[in-house]
Amino acid sequence: MVSASRSASAAQVLVASNRGPVSYAVGEDGELTARRGGGGLVSGLSAIGDREDSLWVCSALGEGDREAVRRGVGEPGVRMLDIDADVHADAYNGIANSVLWFVHHLLYQTPLEPVFGPEFRRQWAAYETYNRAFAEALAAEAGPGAAVLVQDYHLSLVPGMLRELREDLRIGHFSHTPWAPADYFRMLPDDVAEQLLRGMLGADRLGFLTGRWADAFTECCVRVVGGTSGTRIGVHGLGADADFLRERARREDVDERLAALREQVGADRKVIVRVDRTELSKNIVRGLLAYRELLDTRPEWRERVVHVAFAYPSRQDLAVYRDYTAEVSRVASDINSAYGTDSWTPVVLHVKDDFARSLAAYRLADVALVNPIRDGMNLVAKEVPVVSDEGCALVLSREAGAYEELGEDALCVNPYDISATAEALHAGLSMPADERAERTKRLAAAATALPPARWFLDQLEAL
Numbered sequence: 001m002v003s004a005s006r007s008a009s010a011a012q013v014l015v016a017s018n019r020g021p022v023s024y025a026v027g028e029d030g031e032l033t034a035r036r037g038g039g040g041l042v043s044g045l046s047a048i049g050d051r052e053d054s055l056w057v058c059s060a061l062g063e064g065d066r067e068a069v070r071r072g073v074g075e076p077g078v079r080m081l082d083i084d085a086d087v088h089a090d091a092y093n094g095i096a097n098s099v100l101w102f103v104h105h106l107l108y109q110t111p112l113e114p115v116f117g118p119e120f121r122r123q124w125a126a127y128e129t130y131n132r133a134f135a136e137a138l139a140a141e142a143g144p145g146a147a148v149l150v151q152d153y154h155l156s157l158v159p160g161m162l163r164e165l166r167e168d169l170r171i172g173h174f175s176h177t178p179w180a181p182a183d184y185f186r187m188l189p190d191d192v193a194e195q196l197l198r199g200m201l202g203a204d205r206l207g208f209l210t211g212r213w214a215d216a217f218t219e220c221c222v223r224v225v226g227g228t229s230g231t232r233i234g235v236h237g238l239g240a241d242a243d244f245l246r247e248r249a250r251r252e253d254v255d256e257r258l259a260a261l262r263e264q265v266g267a268d269r270k271v272i273v274r275v276d277r278t279e280l281s282k283n284i285v286r287g288l289l290a291y292r293e294l295l296d297t298r299p300e301w302r303e304r305v306v307h308v309a310f311a312y313p314s315r316q317d318l319a320v321y322r323d324y325t326a327e328v329s330r331v332a333s334d335i336n337s338a339y340g341t342d343s344w345t346p347v348v349l350h351v352k353d354d355f356a357r358s359l360a361a362y363r364l365a366d367v368a369l370v371n372p373i374r375d376g377m378n379l380v381a382k383e384v385p386v387v388s389d390e391g392c393a394l395v396l397s398r399e400a401g402a403y404e405e406l407g408e409d410a411l412c413v414n415p416y417d418i419s420a421t422a423e424a425l426h427a428g429l430s431m432p433a434d435e436r437a438e439r440t441k442r443l444a445a446a447a448t449a450l451p452p453a454r455w456f457l458d459q460l461e462a463l
């Protein structure tokens with residue numbers, strides 16, 4: 001680890017996101033340890049990470065990160081903003097992961113939700129403060145005429161704020177989520193809806209993962225602010241990183257986990273795999289109910305299949321996410337009590353995040369279940385076919401962004417329809433091996449059409 005900053009005001013390519021590429025933990029000895037995150041954005045940015053003139057601006061997210069900022073510790077090319085913890089909590093938990101996430105993923109349980117009153121207004125003020133802190137840091141760090149790529153719904157106001165501070169910059173914004181249909185988006189208070197859209201339209205160019213989300217955004221602009229006022233809109237369907245995944249999935253730690261999973265599942269059993277953050281849009285509970293229906297309506301699969309579900313805790317500061325996590329465990333154990341025998345556990349649920357074990361499960365899967373209510377893209381659907389050992393049938397929600405590219409060779413489902421999902425699981429389990437292998441090959445080709453580095457550079461060039 002080295003001292004944090006490069007020379008000030010020199011950056012020519014800047015990325016801004018809430019979660020950065022690295023996080024810190026303070027050990028018992030008081031030493032800081034750094035952990036580099038995975039994911040498409042991190043590997044995408046590594047395409048320019050070697051450039052002396054790039055800078056990634058992100059939030060300090062926990063005590064470890066804050067301590068790193070205080071001690072002036074960091075990685076070259078990364079600047080963490082130590083924003084007041086209460087402001088961050090209101091902006092991140094209150095607005096971003098409750099309100100905006102829920103709007104774009106259609107998660108509100110109307111008629112009881114949402115309620116926009118004084119608490120919302122306090123959180124909204126924090127969201128503005130938080131976005132302003134990013135805009136000011138970017139304005140201070142960017143060299144003349146630099147390109148700034150702002151990421152996601154946490155930072156919707158940044159383009160407009162930054163434009164006011166620095167006319168000379170080229171500003172892009174990319175949404176990794178779906179975009180809400182206009183009628184749903186307009187549940188937001190009018191002034192907030194308008195501010196969000198105007199904030200984003202402060203960019204020169206906006207990026208979305210699919211044409212569907214881009215169209216929804218445009219429709220919102222037409223309805224709320226009268227149009228997109230000359231801002232360009234592009235679609236960049238982030239793909240899986242084939243080279244990285246194929247190499248990583250063949251390492252020893254993955255082999256070890258594969259052997260352990262095989263042992264746990266039992267010989268000659270088929271495997272249905274799912275891997276998600278435990279988060280409401282992922283629709284894990286309905287996936288489990290569909291599996292239960294499969295065991296119920298097609299008893300020939302009992303003892304012959306195991307559902308391996310990895311549900312990694314996410315955003316546990318929020319009660320609604322914690323409750324959902326608990327519900328997932330409860331439904332899984334209900335299925336095991338109802339159908340399990342001395343020699344067979346129908347659902348194997350793991351909640352501890354382990355990337356090597358996820359890759360092992362991808363290799364082992366006969367069927368992958370990806371059934372989100374809505375999802376910007378869903379990279380699991382794209383990663384499984386790339387690393388699968390013997391071909392894997394993909395049961396895919398038509399509401400995932402990945403459906404646009406993978407729909408033809410997947411078994412597509414309406415994510416609310418658990419009976420249809422149970423039938424798709426049956427079809428996947430019954431698919432002849434050669435057909436499965438052929439489909440997997442085509443899925444892998446479609447899934448890797450736009451690797452992360454290309455995805456990032458395309459946006460930069462277009463800007």
Ligand code: G6P
Nearest residue numbers: 019097152153176177314315376
């Ligand atoms: C989605 C968002 C990302 C976010 C990720 C993990 O993919 O689009 O911006 O980083 O979820 O969520 P978290 O709240 O843990 O950062």
